[in-house]
Amino acid sequence: MLIRSGEWAGHTSGLATRHVQGNVVVLPAAYAHDFLLYCQRNPRPCPLLAVSEAGSPVLPGLGDNLDIRTDVPLYRVWRHGQLVEEVRDVRSLWREDLVTFVLGCSFSFEHALLDAGVPLRHVAQSRNVAMFRTSIATEPAGPFAGPMVVTMRPFKPADAIRAVQITSRFPGVHGAPVHIGKPELIGIHDVTRPDYGDPVEMLDDELPVFWACGVTPQAAVMEARPSFCITHAPGSMLITDLLNYQLATL
Amino acid sequence: MLIRSGEWAGHTSGLATRHVQGNVVVLPAAYAHDFLLYCQRNPRPCPLLAVSEAGSPVLPGLGDNLDIRTDVPLYRVWRHGQLVEEVRDVRSLWREDLVTFVLGCSFSFEHALLDAGVPLRHVAQSRNVAMFRTSIATEPAGPFAGPMVVTMRPFKPADAIRAVQITSRFPGVHGAPVHIGKPELIGIHDVTRPDYGDPVEMLDDELPVFWACGVTPQAAVMEARPSFCITHAPGSMLITDLLNYQLATL
Structure with missing residues (x-):
């Protein structure tokens, strides 16, 4: 109201x-x-x-x-x-x-991650999540097309595994990650410099985990x-x- | 029979x-x-x-x-x-x-991985899986103790995510991985030189994924x-x- x-x-x-x-x-x-x-x-x-x-x-x-x-x-x-x-x-x-x-x-699955005790650094630091344009092309339909945009969250390996499990339960809100580790394989050359949102620190004992992001269709519509x-x-x-x-x- | x-x-x-x-x-x-x-x-x-x-x-x-x-x-x-x-x-x-x-x-979850089209290199090459002693200590009980032994399988990132999902369904046969990427964090200094089993090639676009291994209790019993x-x-x-x-x- x-x-x-x-x-x-x-x-x-x-x-x-x-x-x-x-x-x-x-x-x-x-x-x-x-x-x-x-x-x-x-x-x-x-x-x-x-x-x-x-x-x-x-x-x-x-x-x-x-x-x-x-x-x-x-x-x-x-x-x-x-x-x-x-x-x-x-x-x-x-x-x-x-x-x-x-x-x-992704707010929905972030809620489930936090409920399960999986820490989210950008939430703890009150920042926007880090987002990146990737080299993964979406499947076009009519005038709508473009690269997949992803969010990235850093996790310790055990939490990365939990994050795959938990977010797999939520296919209606992006679901499982689309990529883990190896950002260069999806066209991301510097995980410390996002294309949208805020940078997030990644520690030596952490892996970057990537989920498809709702900015993808927004960008496709604008294009x-x-x-x-x-x-x-x-x-x-x-x-x-x-x-x-x-x-x-x- | x-x-x-x-x-x-x-x-x-x-x-x-x-x-x-x-x-x-x-x-x-x-x-x-x-x-x-x-x-x-x-x-x-x-x-x-x-x-x-x-x-x-x-x-x-x-x-x-x-x-x-x-x-x-x-x-x-x-x-x-x-x-x-x-x-x-x-x-x-x-x-x-x-x-x-x-x-x-792990034969049980390997069967499920292969059924789901997730390739297993050691199976394709008819080798034994690569196994490593880790720096992860098991919880002792009476005379039984010792380090966790893990199996390692290399996967492309998308297959690593599928492997977490699929093996999470099988807690009765080791279940989800215990570690992913970053072998040095669990005391493995060279993933090409296993302590048991056969070496397995790991490509630049692959991550090592680690599952707890049944050699762990065998070693604890022998000790x-x-x-x-x-x-x-x-x-x-x-x-x-x-x-x-x-x-x-x-």
Whole structure:
């Protein structure tokens, strides 16, 4: 309600930590099939939690009383790939041909890792996670294509093994890592210099572990330059009624 | 029946590949509690599949018609830690105070890895797996103690992740890896020179992945120098009626 009323327009990291948060992409129906296909072909970076009917602002699978036009803290509005404004409410921009896509986010599996006592350095240091563009190409669909973006978290070997186990239970929120160790094999030449987010220290007794990242579809959408698009502003996610552990497959 | 009759006294690798094979340790009852406790305290290297009643040669959990005195291809007989003979049948050595321990073996999870298309170089090259003594101490129990011995298999990063997932399903046969990458952190200074088994090539794009190994309890028993002990001869395991996938927890 605070978000719906416009009182909270900030980041959602650390808010309602038991609840699933989602990345939001709203596209005209003309792009919807190709974007849906892109997500279907690239489930690790694009784990779809819900897709609306065209023109409908509700997402019953994510909450009984959810209106995508008001319930994201801060929106970005894009025209032809250009950011045109940031707003707290998109009711005045709504169109009958808009389709909403909500994609899972790593907050859910980070919650499960922390619950299991697996430390996350960027969380302990209150930083954004380190993100990298890789040499792994996504499977294109229509105008949507581009490299996979990954998050990197450093772990001691025993914790890296636990992290594979725990995140494997959450395929709806990126699931298992896509890579472990050997950053150079996926085109990352310096793990201390991320392309997005904040740098994170890596100790000699740690391995870098890489997960597919929701920035992948965001970058693919920007590159495709759709005539119109609404997204959440970075870090200001949709908080849903789902609980993180409801997404666990085991 | 071939094994029981004494006709087959060779290795069991590659025989009855769908079936669980076990490491065998037979000890006088005076040692049984401490050895059981050692296994309980060190489940990764010592995954107990079955423990007999004292004096009883049967193991109903592992097969309806199983006699531990005849059904191992080749036995080793030890007195005070010294190997005294290798025989195909221990009926003449049987005593009313002997307790049989059967421990899971990595053949079971290797079968699951190969079924899932994860290649195993030592299998492809018909070699024994590479084994290393580590700097990881096991939890002692009575006279049983010593370093953890591990097997090492090299994998490309994506296969290393799959291997964690697949072997996590098999806690009864060593389960998940105990270590990944960074061999120096567990006291292994040259992964190309194993302490037991055969060397295996490791490529630049591969990570070493380490599992606890059944040689750990064997070495602990030898070091404890029990007055009497029977084991299987290396590679000549007990073939059980259990199927590997019956051990999968998921």
